[in-house]
Every structure is written in structure tokens, then in C-alpha cells.
Amino acid sequence: MEKELPKIYDPKAVEDKIYKRWEESGFFQPENLKDTKGVYCDVLPPPNSNGELHVGHASGYTVMDIFGRYNRMNNKKTLLLPGKDHAGIQTQVVFEKILENERGTSRHELGREKFYKESYDFCIDRANYMRSQEKKIGLSADWSREKFTLDPDVLKIALETFVKMEKDGLIYKGKRIVNWCPRCATALADVELLHKETPGKLFYIKYPLENSPEFVTVATTRPETMLGDSAVAVNPEDERYESLVGKNIILPLQNRIIPIIKDRRVDKIFGTGAVKITPTHDPLDWQIGKDHNLEEIQVIDEKATITDLGGAYAGLSVSEAREQIIKDLEKLNLLEKTEDMTHSVTICERCKTVIEPLTSDQWFINVDAEKFSLKKKAIAAIEKGEIEIFPENFKKILISWFENLHDWCISRQIWWGPQFPVWYCKNCGEEKYIVSLEKPAQCPHCQGTELTQDENTFDTWFTSGQWVHTTLKSHGNDFDTFYPSTMMVTGRDLLFFWASRMIMMSLYATGKVPFENLFFTGLVRDKDGHKFSKSRGNGIDPLLAINKFGADALRMSLIMDSAPGQDSRLSEEKIETFRNFTNKLWNISRYCLSQENFKLEEKIVKKDIKTITDEWIVQRVDETNQEINNLFETKQISLAADTLKAFTWNEFADWYVETNKIEKNQKVLGYVLDKILKMWHPFMPFVTEHIWTLVNEKNLLMISKWPQHEKYSHINSSSKGPEKFKLIQEIVTNIRDASFAGTNKPKKEVTIDIANQKQYENTEMEKLLKEQEHLIKNLRTGVETLKIVSTGKIIKDAMHRVVRDINIYVAPATGDFTGGTFQIADGIVSQKVIDIVKAEKEIANVEKYLAGLNARLENKEFMSKASKDFISKIEKSKRHNDAKLVELKKHLSSLK
RNA sequence: GGUCGCUUAGCUCAGUUGGUUAGAGCGUCACAUUGACAUUGUGAAGGCCGGUGGUUCGAGUCCACUAGUGACCACCA
Numbered sequence: 024m025e026k027e028l029p030k031i032y033d034p035k036a037v038e039d040k041i042y043k044r045w046e047e048s049g050f051f052q053p054e055n056l057k058d059t060k061g062v063y064c065d066v067l068p069p070p071n072s073n074g075e076l077h078v079g080h081a082s083g084y085t086v087m088d089i090f091g092r093y094n095r096m097n098n099k100k101t102l103l104l105p106g107k108d109h110a111g112i113q114t115q116v117v118f119e120k121i122l123e124n125e126r127g128t129s130r131h132e133l134g135r136e137k138f139y140k141e142s143y144d145f146c147i148d149r150a151n152y153m154r155s156q157e158k159k160i161g162l163s164a165d166w167s168r169e170k171f172t173l174d175p176d177v178l179k180i181a182l183e184t185f186v187k188m189e190k191d192g193l194i195y196k197g198k199r200i201v202n203w204c205p206r207c208a209t210a211l212a213d214v215e216l217l218h219k220e221t222p223g224k225l226f227y228i229k230y231p232l233e234n235s236p237e238f239v240t241v242a243t244t245r246p247e248t249m250l251g252d253s254a255v256a257v258n259p260e261d262e263r264y265e266s267l268v269g270k271n272i273i274l275p276l277q278n279r280i281i282p283i284i285k286d287r288r289v290d291k292i293f294g295t296g297a298v299k300i301t302p303t304h305d306p307l308d309w310q311i312g313k314d315h316n317l318e319e320i321q322v323i324d325e326k327a328t329i330t331d332l333g334g335a336y337a338g339l340s341v342s343e344a345r346e347q348i349i350k351d352l353e354k355l356n357l358l359e360k361t362e363d364m365t366h367s368v369t370i371c372e373r374c375k376t377v378i379e380p381l382t383s384d385q386w387f388i389n390v391d392a393e394k395f396s397l398k399k400k401a402i403a404a405i406e407k408g409e410i411e412i413f414p415e416n417f418k419k420i421l422i423s424w425f426e427n428l429h430d431w432c433i434s435r436q437i438w439w440g441p442q443f444p445v446w447y448c449k450n451c452g453e454e455k456y457i458v459s460l461e462k463p464a465q466c467p468h469c470q471g472t473e474l475t476q477d478e479n480t481f482d483t484w485f486t487s488g489q490w491v492h493t494t495l496k497s498h499g500n501d502f503d504t505f506y507p508s509t510m511m512v513t514g515r516d517l518l519f520f521w522a523s524r525m526i527m528m529s530l531y532a533t534g535k536v537p538f539e540n541l542f543f544t545g546l547v548r549d550k551d552g553h554k555f556s557k558s559r560g561n562g563i564d565p566l567l568a569i570n571k572f573g574a575d576a577l578r579m580s581l582i583m584d585s586a587p588g589q590d591s592r593l594s595e596e597k598i599e600t601f602r603n604f605t606n607k608l609w610n611i612s613r614y615c616l617s618q619e620n621f622k623l624e625e626k627i628v629k630k631d632i633k634t635i636t637d638e639w640i641v642q643r644v645d646e647t648n649q650e651i652n653n654l655f656e657t658k659q660i661s662l663a664a665d666t667l668k669a670f671t672w673n674e675f676a677d678w679y680v681e682t683n684k685i686e687k688n689q690k691v692l693g694y695v696l697d698k699i700l701k702m703w704h705p706f707m708p709f710v711t712e713h714i715w716t717l718v719n720e721k722n723l724l725m726i727s728k729w730p731q732h733e734k735y736s737h738i739n740s741s742s743k744g745p746e747k748f749k750l751i752q753e754i755v756t757n758i759r760d761a762s763f764a765g766t767n768k769p770k771k772e773v774t775i776d777i778a779n780q781k782q783y784e785n786t787e788m789e790k791l792l793k794e795q796e797h798l799i800k801n802l803r804t805g806v807e808t809l810k811i812v813s814t815g816k817i818i819k820d821a822m823h824r825v826v827r828d829i830n831i832y833v834a835p836a837t838g839d840f841t842g843g844t845f846q847i848a849d850g851i852v853s854q855k856v857i858d859i860v861k862a863e864k865e866i867a868n869v870e871k872y873l874a875g876l877n878a879r880l881e882n883k884e885f886m887s888k889a890s891k892d893f894i895s896k897i898e899k900s901k902r903h904n905d906a907k908l909v910e911l912k913k914h915l916s917s918l919k
Numbered sequence: 920g921g922u923c924g925c926u927u928a929g930c931u932c933a934g935u936u937g938g939u940u941a942g943a944g945c946g947u948c949a950c951a952u953u954g955a956c957a958u959u960g961u962g963a964a965g966g967c968c969g970g971u972g973g974u975u976c977g978a979g980u981c982c983a984c985u986a987g988u989g990a991c992c993a994c995c996a
């Protein structure tokens with residue numbers, strides 16, 4: 024292999040080509056994989072198809088792709104199923120803004136049908152762009168199976184679930200208090216709201232008693248709702264109001280007679296202890312109203328203006344009405360006082376408009392129905408461990424969320440999304456609705472033919488909550504092959520929105536959990552821990568990052584130093600360090616490829632292993648292989664990458680490649696590189712595939728077999744090669760450390776005294792050191808002459824190190840080092856002094872450590888209770904450190 | 920008010936059945952560079968693992984309490 028390879032790896036030049044090769048190979052499609060054993064399926068979370076990918080998506084996709092590629096290489100029939108979500112309200116908000124800003128029009132001007140069609144085209148357009156971004160990240164998904172939540176086949180299956188639920192009595196329609204967004208003109212689920220602490224005022228209003236000059240004072244932050252009051256409530260245990268309960272009040276401004284009632288839910292401490300009850304415009308009041316049979320008077324409409332029932336205030340906006348009412352109350356001398364307070368205002372998660380609670384006709388799912396309790400089934404499945412959750416503690420959070428789950432409002436009044444498969448007959452009215460996927464030819468009750476469809480659209484999570492089975496069911500027999508899927512990776516911010524609903528909905532629709540593993544990623548934050556946001560302008564565009572540093576570097580920076588469910592930080596500097604690592608791997612490979620007759624070797628045999636260095640690296644690569652496999656099985660990919668990086672850089676590159684320059688062995692080099700490339704492939708698919716291609720043009724690394732560790736079968740266990748190499752490593756490190764580290768000049772004269780070593784027979788040790796002399800000299804130690812002696816005598820004017828009972832003396836071999844004193848940097852420093860300080864420090868360390876060991880060995884309880892293995896370790900360590908201490912002390916006194 | 924995190928080197932973070940002297944990256948300091956790699960190499964400095972108490976022969980790791988910090992849920996008339 025004599026190719027001239029560039030010194031610097033250029034991701035831009037190769038990534039697109041590699042992706043194209045993967046795609047054209049057909050191996051993203053599971054049916055093209057040969058000799059598979061077992062199945063791996065990850066139905067990817069569909070991003071909202073109304074924008075572009077951000078680093079959060081990139082982070083999720085990286086995790087999904089790592090697991091996907093690992094399993095594909097492990098012979099699993101692997102499917103990563105991509106898709107896009109129509110994202111009801113969010114897309115409608117985004118697209119309405121575009122209409123307004125770019126075309127100066129609105130959805131009302133377009134009309135429902137046209138708006139729907141244009142929204143659809145917009146989503147498809149965005150989806151196409153986003154798909155190209157997903158490919159840039161290296162996602163090995165089967166694009167031939169890509170789905171959209173509004174694809175007719177996918178949607179049909181989702182709507183069938185609604186039909187089934189209706190039949191099973193899980194669906195009901197009713198007038199309920201809902202969270203109404205006046206801007207979006209739709210009801211919202213609790214989970215679609217945000218609460219914002221806002222400064223406001225608390226108004227104390229005097230309500231006159233009927234036939235009495237007295238007043239009851241109520242406190243409210245929303246005086247405009249008083250127009251719809253049906254009662255004043257007090258706590259039954261509130262002595263102040265005991266005598267008033269049962270009496271009536273003349274509601275000011277409206278002059279309506281309303282009762283004073285008692286209810287336990289009233290807080291005695293807050294305000295005056297008396298609270299006005301407006302059942303149509305407050306969730307708690309609605310509950311109280313139901314229980315006390317109070318009148319429901321809707322005074323605020325769906326545009327947040329006062330209705331005709333609001334009397335004189337009809338037509339005013341909520342804020343105008345508030346202002347006017349306060350003025351009027353002041354005139355009537357009914358405003359007792361006003362207090363400043365901070366209270367939490369509920370706003371729309373998507374458009375940040377203040378929510379008006381109001382009663383409205385909506386469709387609900389009973390989450391605790393008799394025939395099938397969605398929440399109980401979900402809790403049972405989780406408790407039985409049918410889904411393994413990472414991190415584990417999210418299990419508790421999820422269960423307690425299910426326990427407190429209220430009925431789910433699934434109808435939205437927006438235009439963008441699937442309409443309810445519900446039909447009304449003109450004659451029979453809305454009471455007798457008909458549930459049917461197709462428009463019925465005639466009304467089953469009266470045979471009338473004038474049928475209209477319910478105008479409501481589904482909550483986005485109703486369809487996306489069924490994503491796993493609707494996508495699989497709409498492609499051949501994928502459902503039978505892949506369901507339940509193996510893995511779901513999603514952001515921890517979607518725990519309640521999506522993960523929870525998938526579990527409920529899939530259990531209902533299929534009787535099984537949707538996935539066996541549920542893996543949460545944290546939020547990706549910026550360098551300072553802030554969320555990425557457009558307004559902050561702190562975003563890292565994944566495409567720009569890929570362009571600058573390469574997809575592999577971005578992938579690595581997104582998964583390293585992170586734990587499931589835990590937020591992580593991303594910065595350009597972090598991506599840069601992994602770009603550097605990518606380049607390191609490239610250069611390691613470049614060195615290998617420059618060797619004569621270099622080939623990647625999947626297997627080696629005993630005779631290929633020639634030196635103790637070979638034995639060591641072969642053992643270490645197998646150990647690393649085993650560790651990585653274990654970490655993958657326990658989903659600890661960050662640790663796996665970390666372990667692999669340490670091995671690749673600190674052992675393979677820094678030691679084996681260095682020794683390989685001194686004693687060539689292409690076989691072992693090829694063997695280790697083969698394993699490393701395979702193990703790195705899930706993390707850094709592009710650079711590994713590119714290197715692979717340079718050596719092996721026929722097969723793709725992507726579908727090569729994942730290495731299984733060899734249990735060191737090719738190492739002769741009696742030779743102790745790995746252990747011996749580690750000793751040489753220590754000797755080399757200590758010689759480097761003993762003076763001018765890493766320099767070749769000045770030259771050193773090194774004496775290794777083995778008189779006191781107890782590790783091997785002296786002859787064996789001497790043989791080892793003589794055999795490895797070339798390494799000790801050439802591994803950047805600057806050793807000119809190496810003497811191996813067995814005298815036990817201190818050598819003066821030399822720097823001394825003790826390595827496992829072996830004494831090493833490093834002395835100058837040239838005139839530059841006269842008298843053990845020489846120049847460092849710009850000051851005159853005595854190397855002897857440095858050495859003394861160092862020796863003293865080391866002695867102190869060893870003594871301290873020995874004290875700890877002795878304390879244990881003298882402790883009867885320790886000796887009787889600790890494991891034998893551990894005790895013998897301690898004993899061994901004591902012997903070693905005792906000897907070391909003796910040597911160090913001897914040497915220190917000779918220095919002085 | 921409830922739940923769940925987090926607190927380990929200057930910074931960002933790993934550390935999964937408790938086990939010898941706690942790790943990485945970045946940053947800092949010193950030195951090196953015809954070398955696969957200046958996107959590099961060799962070294963160094965830097966920690967009472969938030970605090971207190973407990974369990975244990977042994978605690979960064981388990982338990983209790985506590986402080987700081989963050990997220991989520993609920994309530995907020």
C-alpha cells in the first residue's frame with residue numbers, strides 16, 4: 024500500500040460519497056442484510072416537519088445511529104425507521120407567521136381547504152430538506168420506509184384506533200372547562216401550557232348582601248370574570264363567615280342574586296377567605312359549580328371578548344373590560360383595596376398568548392375506562408419491567424405521572440391536522456353522531472343524506488402516540504417482524520408529551536408495549552449552560568458544524584461526557600477536540616497503511632505474535648473489546664467511546680505504534696487496526712468507513728462483523744508477555760521523567776540495578792531487560808548507554824527511580840551534565856535539589872500509603888471480614904511498598 | 920406544596936454489584952519537534968469527591984439529615 028495519503032483528514036471531501044455508497048448498497052434496508060440472527064428495530068421519533076434540524080435532533084440521531092450500527096454489525100436484522108410529524112398546532116403557528124410575514128395574508132383569507140393544502144406542501148418541502156440534514160449526520164435509516172403522520176395508510180390505522188376506542192367506551196364528548204388559546208383558537212391539553220410568574224394586582228371587591236347593608240369582600244386577580252359569577256364560596260370551617268352561608272348576594276354591575284355557599288376547597292388564608300365562583304372561566308370554580316349545581320354563565324368568548332351575557336361590557340376585550348369594571352366599581356365605592364402580587368399566568372406553549380379557561384364542547388379520552396384503563400395498563404407494564412428505561416429513575420417519574428393523569432382532551436379547533444371521523448346528520452343533530460372512517464351514504468337513524476363532518480382536528484399526540492405501530496403496520500409484514508420495537512430514543516422533554524402516550528396508545532391498539540428499551544437524552548445546552556434559542560442567537564447549526572469539523576467530530580462531541588437523561592453542553596471547542604481525535608485516528612491508519620504489505624487482519628495465529636509488545640497489545644485490544652461489548656449491552660455508549668478513545672490514543676498510538684517503528688509486525692498492526700475500526704464505526708462511521716475503503720475496496724465496514732473478544736487464546740499464558748511489557752513501559756516512563764523528558768539530548772547513561780527485585784528470577788529479569796534494550800533506548804528516552812547490574816550500590820550524581828523493586832539510575836552521558844547540576848529553562852536550578860524534593864515527596868507518599876495498609880493488616884476485623892483476594896492484594900502491595908521505601912530512603916541519604 | 924436531578928481539578932464532565940494512592944477533555948506551566956499526526960509528542964502543577972451524621976473491616980459510591988442549585992408537576996380566587 025504505497026498511496027500518498029493527505030496528512031490531514033478532510034471530512035468534506037469524503038462524507039457525501041461514503042453516505043451515497045451506504046445508501047446504494049441497500050444495507051439500510053433490513054431485508055438486504057445476510058445471515059441475520061435476531062431483530063433490531065428503532066422507530067425514530069419523527070421531528071416536526073416545519074423547520075430544520077438543531078443540535079438536539081443531531082444528538083438524538085447520533086445515539087440512535089450508534090445503537091443501530093452496533094446491532095447491524097452484530098448480525099441483527101436492523102431497521103431504523105425514519106419519519107416526520109405534521110405537528111398540528113406548532114406547524115399551524117409557524118405557517119401562519121410565514122403567511123403573514125411573507126405574503127401578507129392569513130389562513131382565514133385562504134380558507135380551510137387551501138390552508139390545509141398549502142400547509143401540507145410546506146411540510147413536504149421542509150421534510151425533504153430535513154431528510155438531507157439527517158443524511159449528513161450519517162443516520163443509517165431505511166429511507167424507503169420513511170413515513171409521514173398524515174400518509175393515508177399511517178393515518179388510517181391511527182383513526183381506526185379512535186373508532187375502536189369509541190366502541191369500547193373510551194371516548195366521550197362533552198362541555199367541559201378547557202384551556203383555550205384565543206390566538207390559536209383552540210383548546211389545549213394541560214401539557215401544552217406554560218406557566219409564567221407575572222406581576223399583577225389582587226383586587227378586593229365588596230359584594231353587597233341581599234336585604235342588608237353589609238358586604239362580603241372577595242379577592243380576585245381577574246375582576247372581569249365577576250360578570251359570570253354564580254356564587255361566593257367560603258370554607259365550611261371559616262368562623263368569620265359561618266352566619267352568612269345560605270344568604271344571598273347582589274352581584275354588582277350585573278345585579279344578579281347569587282348564593283353564598285361553603286366548600287372545602289376554599290383556602291381560608293388566601294385573600295379574604297371568601298371567593299367568587301365563576302364556573303365557566305376557572306377550572307376549580309367549574310368543579311365547585313358542578314358539585315353545587317351552579318349556573319354556568321359564559322361571559323368571555325373564544326376571541327377573549329365579553330359576550331352578550333356580560334351586559335354593559337359586551338364586546339369589550341378582556342383587558343378593556345377589566346379596566347372599565349375597576350373604574351365602575353370605584354365609582355360605586357365597591358373596590359375596597361388593590362394589592363400588588365405576583366401570580367402565575369398560564370400561556371400557550373406555542374404562541375405564548377394568555378390562556379382563557381372557558382367551557383366548550385370537546386372530545387375526551389377516558390384514561391381510566393372500565394373496559395380498558397389506559398393509565399392502569401401503562402403502569403402495570405412499566406412496573407412489570409416490560410420496558411427498560413434509561414435512566415432508571417425516570418421509571419418512577421413516569422409512573423407517578425400516569426397515576427395523576429386526567430382525561431385527555433384530544434380535540435383541537437385548528438385546521439392543520441386530521442379531522443375527526445365523526446359525522447352529523449342534519450335531521451338528527453349533534454347528539455346522535457356517527458363514527459366512521461368514510462363518509463356514510465346515509466344517516467343510520469333517519470336515512471337522511473345530508474351529513475357533515477365534525478370540524479375538530481386531532482391533538483398531534485393522538486397520532487404520534489401511535490407512531491411505532493402505525494408505521495410498522497403500513498409496510499408489508501413489518502409489524503409481525505419488528506413489533507415490539509427494540510429501542511426508543513427520545514428527549515427527556517418528551518417524557519410526558521410523547522413517551523407516555525406511546526405506551527398507553529400502543530398497549531391499547533396492539534396489546535403490547537411499543538418498545539423494549541426507552542432511552543432518554545438530555546437537553547443540549549450551550550457552553551454556559553443556556554438553552555439554545557433563536558432569540559439568544561447562541562445556536563450551533565449542525566450543518567455548519569459538520570461542514571467545519573466533520574460529522575464524526577460532531578457525533579462524538581454530542582455523546583461524550585454525557586449520561587442518559589442528563590443535560591450536556593456543546594461548544595465549538597468541544598467539537599474541535601473530537602475533530603482532532605478523528606485526525607489522530609486518520610494518522611494512525613495512515614502510518615499503518617504506509618507499512619509494506621499492510622493488510623487488515625481479522626484473525627491472527629500464535630506465530631504472528633512475536634514480541635512481548637505484541638502479546639501486550641493483543642491482550643489489551645481483546646480486553647478493550649470485551650469492555651466495549653459490556654458497555655454497549657448496558658447502553659453506556661459514552662463510557663464505551665471513552666474507553667475506546669483511551670485505548671486508541673494512549674495505548675495503541677502512543678505505545679504500540681511507537682514500538683512498531685522499532686520492531687515491525689504488520690500482522691499484529693493489521694489485527695489491532697481491524698478491531699479498532701470496527702469498534703469505532705458506530706461512533707464515527709465516516710472516517711472509519713473511509714479508512715476501511717482504502718484497504719478493502721469490496722466490502723463495507725458498515726456490515727462487517729462486530730469483533731468478539733478472543734480471550735487471549737493466542738497468547739502463551741506462561742510467557743507473561745503483557746506483564747513484562749508493562750514493566751518496560753514503567754521503566755521507560757521513569758527514565759523520561761528522570762530528566763529532560765522526551766528529549767534526545769542530552770544523552771543519558773542509565774544503570775538498571777536488579778539486585779533487590781523480587782518479581783522474577785534474576786536471570787529472567789536480566790534476560791528481559793537485555794532483550795528489550797532496544798525499546799528502552801529508542802522510545803524517546805534519550806538513553807545512550809544502558810547498563811544492567813546487580814550490585815545494590817547507590818550511584819551518586821545520578822537521578823534515581825524505583826520501579827517495582829528495580830533501581831534505575833539516570834546519569835548524564837555527555838559533558839552538559841557536569842556534577843549533576845545543569846540548566847533548565849531560564850533559571851539555574853539544581854537537578855539534585857529537584858531530585859531530593861521529589862524523593863522526599865515520594866517517600867512521604869509511600870509512607871502514608873503504607874500506614875494505611877498496615878492499619879488494615881493489623882485490624883482484626885478487617886482480616887476476618889474482608890475477602891481473601893483483597894487481603895492478599897493488600898499484602899502484596901505492602902511487600903512491594905516496603906521494599907520501595909527502603910530503596911528510596913537509601914537513595915535520599917546518598918543524595919544528601 | 921410535591922417529585923426528581925445535580926454538587927468530584929481553574930472550566931466542562933465521567934466514575935453501575937462499596938475495594939489498593941479518584942479519572943478524562945479543555946485550560947495552565949515546562950520541554951521537544953526532518954518522525955503517521957504542530958489538529959503532534961513528553962512531563963508537571965492542580966482534589967479533605969458541598970456539609971454533618973450513620974451503616975461497613977472499608978464509602979465519591981449505600982442510608983439519614985442539611986446547604987446550595989436546577990428541572991418538572993400541582994396550586995395560585
